Amino acid sequence: MSEPRARRRTTGDEPRARRPTAGEEPRRRRTAEEEPAEPPRRRRAAEEEAQPRGGADDDSPSTARGPRRGAARIGAPEAASRAAAHVRTMTGRSPEGVTSLERTEDGWRVGVEVLESRRVPDSTDILAECTVELDGDGELLSFRRASRYYRGRAGQEDQS
Structure with a gap:
């Protein structure tokens, strides 16, 4: 068991919060609008x-x-987000997640996992790995489906 914490006794010599003098407004906390702008x-x-x-x-x-x-004017998180959006546009399917991200001389190469076929049980779902190449601004340069596999069995490719 731990010992109870001792209460701090004050002697009256400790500095107190400064009170406003006559004619001075009391200090108050800043609101969100008054917060200073973000640091540079x-x-x-x-x-x-x-x-x-x-x-x-x-x-x-x-x-x-x-x-x-x-060449890469956008950052990695933005490149991943844009690649997922391009995959959604190209395939009409929602991406499951980003599996790889690599900066190239021209921009970014991003691997995106897509659910191609939903099945029951979900361990038999078919997923596809898509490779997307983006330029430095995040615009699509190339798209290809690199592989297909059952969920949880990434080593077995091209399942139907």
């Missing part, structure tokens, strides 16, 4: 890579982070 965002990686590093005669394409990749 950090520069995105593409912007940082576009900035030259080193001396004026340094014309190498690499930076401290590695080779330049200015």
Whole structure:
């Protein structure tokens, strides 16, 4: 068993909350409208890579982070979301989830899992892995169904 916590005794010497003086309005909490604007965002990686590093005669394409990749102007979460939306548009089926995400020289390559055939029990559902390539702005470059498989058995492909 734990011992009860001792109550803190005050001696009267502790500082108290400051009270407003005559003619001064009391402080109040800020409302949502009064909150300061968001702090300035950090520069995105593409912007940082576009900035030259080193001396004026340094014309190498690499930076401290590695080779330049200015093509991808959207981030990974946005690329995944847009890829899922493109799959929904192309197939008419709702994506189950994003299975892979890779930045490429031209933009993004995203793997999206789609439910192709719902069955009972659901362990016999047929899923498809679709590969979507997006440009740096998230626009569709290519779409293909890479494989089909029963739910829970990703190693067995092309089931009907």
